[in-house]
Amino acid sequence: xxxxxxxxxxxxxxxxxxxxxxxxxxxxxxxxxxxxxxxxxxxxxxxxxxxxxxxxxxxxxxxxxxxxxxxxxxxxxxxxxxxxxxxxxxxxxxxxxxxxxxxxxxxxxxxxxxxxxxxxxxxxxxxxxxxxxxxxxxxxxxxxxxxxxxxxxxxxxxxxxxxxxxxxxxxxxxxxxxxxxxxxxxxxxxxxxxxxxxxxxxxxxxxxxxxxxxxxxxxxxxxxxxxxxxxxxxxxxxxxxxxxxxxxxxxxxxxxxxxxxxxxxxxxxxxxxxxxxxxxxxxxxxxxxxxxxxxxxxxxxxxxxxxxxxxxxxxxxxxxxxxxxxxxxxxxxxxxxxxxxxxxxxxxxxxxxxxxxxxxxxxxxxxxxxxxxxxxxx
Amino acid sequence: xxxxxxxxxxxxxxxxxxxxxxxxxxxxxxxxxxxxxxxxxxxxxxxxxxxxxxxxxxxxxxxxxxxxxxxxxxxxxxxxxxxxxxxxxxxxxxxxxxxxxxxxxxxxxxxxxxxxxxxxxxxxxxxxxxxxxxxxxxxxxxxxxxxxxxxxxxxxxxxxxxxxxxxxxxxxxxxxxxxxxxxxxxxxxxxxxxxxxxxxxxxxxxxxxxxxxxxxxxxxxxxxxxxxxxxxxxxxxxxxxxxxxxxxxxxxxxxxxxxxxxxxx
Numbered sequence: 001x002x003x004x005x006x007x008x009x010x011x012x013x014x015x016x017x018x019x020x021x022x023x024x025x026x027x028x029x030x031x032x033x034x035x036x037x038x039x040x041x042x043x044x045x046x047x048x049x050x051x052x053x054x055x056x057x058x059x060x061x062x063x064x065x066x067x068x069x070x071x072x073x074x075x076x077x078x079x080x081x082x083x084x085x086x087x088x089x090x091x092x093x094x095x096x097x098x099x100x101x102x103x104x105x106x107x108x109x110x111x112x113x114x115x116x117x118x119x120x121x122x123x124x125x126x127x128x129x130x131x132x133x134x135x136x137x138x139x140x141x142x143x144x145x146x147x148x149x150x151x152x153x154x155x156x157x158x159x160x161x162x163x164x165x166x167x168x169x170x171x172x173x174x175x176x177x178x179x180x181x182x183x184x185x186x187x188x189x190x191x192x193x194x195x196x197x198x199x200x201x202x203x204x205x206x207x208x209x210x211x212x213x214x215x216x217x218x219x220x221x222x223x224x225x226x227x228x229x230x231x232x233x234x235x236x237x238x239x240x241x242x243x244x245x246x247x248x249x250x251x252x253x254x255x256x257x258x259x260x261x262x263x264x265x266x267x268x269x270x271x272x273x274x275x276x277x278x279x280x281x282x283x284x285x286x287x288x289x290x291x292x293x294x295x296x297x298x299x300x301x302x303x304x305x306x307x308x309x310x311x312x313x314x315x316x317x318x319x320x321x322x323x324x325x326x327x328x329x330x331x332x333x334x335x336x337x338x339x340x341x342x343x344x345x346x347x348x349x350x351x352x353x354x355x356x357x358x359x360x361x362x363x364x365x366x367x368x369x370x371x372x373x374x375x376x377x378x
Numbered sequence: 379x380x381x382x383x384x385x386x387x388x389x390x391x392x393x394x395x396x397x398x399x400x401x402x403x404x405x406x407x408x409x410x411x412x413x414x415x416x417x418x419x420x421x422x423x424x425x426x427x428x429x430x431x432x433x434x435x436x437x438x439x440x441x442x443x444x445x446x447x448x449x450x451x452x453x454x455x456x457x458x459x460x461x462x463x464x465x466x467x468x469x470x471x472x473x474x475x476x477x478x479x480x481x482x483x484x485x486x487x488x489x490x491x492x493x494x495x496x497x498x499x500x501x502x503x504x505x506x507x508x509x510x511x512x513x514x515x516x517x518x519x520x521x522x523x524x525x526x527x528x529x530x531x532x533x534x535x536x537x538x539x540x541x542x543x544x545x546x547x548x549x550x551x552x553x554x555x556x557x558x559x560x561x562x563x564x565x566x567x568x569x570x571x572x573x574x575x576x577x578x579x580x581x582x583x584x585x586x587x588x589x590x591x592x593x594x595x596x597x598x599x600x601x602x603x604x605x606x607x608x609x610x611x612x613x614x615x616x617x618x619x620x621x622x623x624x625x626x627x628x629x630x631x632x633x634x635x636x637x638x639x640x641x642x643x
Contacts (some may be wrong), residue, residue, distance in 0.1 A: 037472035037497045038511040044488055257485045264472075264480050266465040270429050275533075276453030276481030286603050321467045324488055 003374055024190040026280045030031045040320025047325055054332035058113065061336050065343040066101070069350075073101055081106070103237065111236040112342040112356075113335035114244040115297045118251065120334025121327055122290040123308030124315070125255055128262040128287055128323065130191045137294040140194070140287070141201030143303035145176020146295065147362040148205045151212045154228075165228060166240060166299045173295035176205050181287075190269070194287070200355055230355030231304030233342055252331060253295040257283060259323035266321075304357045306364035310371075315369050333362055337363075379440050379455060379536035379566065380405060381426060386435035387589075388421050392584040395421045397589035398435070399553040401568055405536070406561050407577060410576035410597075411569040413586030414610050419569040420541050421587065426567065428452035432612045439536075453481035457530035461494060462523070465514060472510040474525050475500050480531025496532050520551030537565040544570065576622040577601055585609060598624050609632040 024037055024295045067073045081101045083090030090321045092098060122137040130139070138144070149172020152158040159168060183197045200335040213222055257261075264272045273279045299306075311334040312326065319325040338356070341363060382402040388395050396418045403409050411419050424430040426437055428444055436443045439455055457478070478500065482630040489497075501507045504524045511516070517525065523543050530538045541561070544552040552572070556579040559566050570576040576583055577597035585593040585600050587609040593600045601624050606614040613632045619625040 011468075035498065036494050037475070037501055039471065039472045039489070039497075040470050041478055061382055131466065138438075189509055260483050260485065264477055265467060266467040266474075266477070267463040268425065269458070270458065271463055273429055273449050274427055274453060274458035275477055276448075277451035278449050284636075316468065321469055322473060364615075 008076035012368055022126075030182065035240075038289075039246045039322070041322045042319060042324035047328075051328055051332070054329065056104055058332055058336050058339075061112060062109055062341045064104050065112070069105060069346045075103065088100070093323070102373070107238045107241045108233045108236045108342070109339060110299060111233050111241050111244060114241065114248050114303065115233075115301055116249045116311075116334035116336070116338025117331040118244065118293045118297045118313075118334075119304065119308040120174075120311035120330040121252060122293050122338075122377070124312035124326055124330045125258075125262065125286055125290055126308075127312055128265050129283055130194050131265065131268065132191065132195055132312070134309070136306075137290060137297075138202070138305070139304060140180055140198045140291060140294070141176045141205060142173045142291055142294045143298050144202040145179075145208065146170070146173040146298040147170045147207045147225070147303065148212070149175070149299075150227055151217075154225055154373070155212055167300075170204070170292045170295055170299035171300055173291075173377050176201050177254075177291040177295065179204075206222045225321045227355055228302045229357075231302035231357035232345075232355045233301050234353060236301065238297075244296055244300055247293055247296045251289050252327070254285065254289050255323075255327050256319045258286060259327055262286075262323040262327075263321075303355070304360055304366075307338055310360075310364040310368045311337060314367060314371050319375060379565070380438075381456070381537050381567070382438040382441075383422075383426060383432075383445045384436045384438065386422070386425055388425050388430055388438065390419075390449055391435045394433075394589055396425060396432075397588075399582060399586075399591045400595065401591060403565055405565055406563065408566045408579065410566070410580035410583045411567060412571075412573060412576050412600075413584065417586040417609075418589040419586050423458070423539050423541050423567065423569055426457040427456055428634050429458065444461050450481050453533060453598040455536050457533040457535040457538045458541055459523075459526045459530050459538065461541040461545045462519070464522075466554070469512070469514045470510070471506055471514070471521075471528075472497060472501065474514065475506070475510075475528045475532050477608070481533060496534060498529040498530040503531055503562075518551075520547050522555065523547065523551070523555055524558070527555070527609050530593070531564075535564060537567065540566070540568040540570050542571060544572065544575065549574070573601060573606075573626040574619070574624075577626070578621070580583070580621065601626060 041047070052258060063075070063078065066078060067075070077097070078101070080090050081098055084092045084295045085102075093101070119137050126135040126137060127133060128141055146169040149168040149170065152172065153163055153165055153168030163171070180197055180201045183201070187193050195361060213225065217225070261272070261277045264275045264277050269279050312330050315326055315330045315333050319329050338360070341359040342356045345354045345359050348354055350360070357358065380402060382550045383399055387397055399422060411423065413419050421430065425432050428437065428449065431445070436445065438444070443576055444452060475491060475497050476493065476621045479489060479496065481494070483489065492586065498507075500508050504527055506524060506528055514522070514525075526540070529545070537543070538559070542603050547555065552575060556575055559568060568580070574641060580597060582595060583593075583600040584591055585605065592609065593605060601616050601620050603614055603616060606612055606626070613629040615626060615627050615629060619623050
């Protein structure tokens with residue numbers, strides 16, 4: 001649509017920025033191509049190249065990570081697992097080893113990548129929407145709602161075994177998000193109120209979780225829940241991977257469509273709407289999408305902390321704050337980061353597995369401090 | 379484009395902030411919006427910029443009511459500059475100016491050649507070409523406001539509305555900013571606190587008081603001691619500066635009714 005398409009009569013195609021007195025000079029100057037202004041982030045072509053490199057690094061990380069763990073897996077083994085499923089004429093592995101790799105290791109590694117990408121991009125989006133550098137995907141109270149749901153299933157036996165931890169956590173996450181929207185219904189989706197209301201909702205559900213645990217939890221269920229709360233991909237199977245992949249891809253496309261709007265949020269609501277952004281509608285869509293993405297991630301693998309906070313900050317440091325670059329690189333870096341921390345969680349204290357959330361924080365804290373120091377903010 | 383308001387009112391529960399304002403601004407004019415704190419200047423500007431929906435009355439762009447226009451369409455006609463808005467985001471000057479292209483950008487594509495050319499022109503127009511790569515945090519208050527004006531120019535709007543853009547600026551940067559605004563081809567409506575600054579650079583002044591538009595016209599006609607006593611509650615003298623523009627000097631505050639009664643003929 002051109003600038004004049006919906007303008008009232010008499011609107012010319014171009015409005016000269018120049019003062020009439022300077023016009024002769026200005027015309028002469030604009031005859032040559034003006035130098036491209038130095039905007040942040042890589043230009044179109046170098047961005048494409050960098051994204052390609054990032055994708056190759058991610059693919060490599062996935063392959064290496066699949067090999068790491070209690071049972072060592074070679075690349076030929078990997079080929080013999082994947083090959084037959086692609087209809088290639090490769091001799092399959094013995095059934096037990098094949099199942100170990102295909103049903104346990106592969107989905108787990110893919111899940112790490114998907115959750116890492118989802119949390120990192122959700123963090124970047126929420127940081128822009130709330131204009132709060134400390135925002136992360138759990139800001140909306142979704143992880144607290146999920147833990148309450150998980151506890152209700154594991155400890156109280158809600159659902160009578162028909163819903164697993166995942167189902168309970170997802171229901172709890174949606175419940176907490178519903179409550180958040182209900183509380184925000186009258187006030188609108190103002191950034192400061194989103195943050196405050198999110199904190200309130202999170203506190204409420206955390207209290208409920210603690211209440212259930214102390215009132216009815218036995219040692220075993222408390223241990224199971226603690227493990228889940230810190231996040232773990234141990235028990236990942238194919239079904240949640242497929243759900244996470246579908247939700248994640250849809251979410252990334254929605255985010256990508258809003259990257260210009262997200263940039264325009266930098267100076268607040270009024271400036272954003274004066275730039276042609278329907279602030280209310282955009283906030284509603286983005287909150288809904290981040291909520292569903294986070295709920296699916298948390299329900300699948302627990303509340304893995306720090307990825308959604310640290311990765312966007314680190315990526316901003318590398319490619320600048322414009323979302324056209326920030327979002328895809330956050331997805332890639334988040335995926336690679338979680339694939340490696342999960343691999344580390346598997347082998348660091350093998351055969352004992354450490355919840356991956358412990359390592360994201362242990363690695364994330366020093367990285368975060370480093371980035372903040374480089375940016376001169378600490 | 380001719381921007382106008384017809385019987386425009388804007389209320390919040392229990393209070394009418396803008397009360398029955400009718401005005402019209404001719405293309406190319408530089409108009410100053412003056413009035414004490416809380417007189418409704420900011421709200422009137424936001425209604426005219428399409429950021430608030432009037433409770434009653436209409437805003438018209440070239441005679442066409444904008445009530446049903448979406449934000450994007452409005453943004454292709456009118457730009458808005460808030461007073462001293464800040465960001466934590468580590469944007470560069472060229473990034474911020476590039477935000478002005480938002481209403482013209484395709485959702486799938488990055489900025490195109492036109493966008494880059496317009497941003498370059500807006501940077502040149504505001505004298506920011508040298509600073510284009512600088513980060514927002516490293517800018518002075520004056521440079522930040524100039525960046526916002528360049529961002530507004532990058533919208534290639536018909537009209538720029540500004541809410542007290544000279545606040546917190548030192549005198550040199552106040553003058554620089556007003557010179558820039560007065561010299562643009564765009565229609566400019568600017569809310570100002572400094573009456574002398576308004577008189578010096580504006581073709582016309584609009585005076586707001588308790589939500590009403592109480593006077594409109596050339597600075598010399600709007601700025602009278604009686605009005606200043608009435609509206610601003612100050613005891614002021616209106617002289618002429620070296621260039622023949624009205625210049626306001628203050629003797630002190632006027633003490634409400636007694637003072638205005640004393641000054642009024």
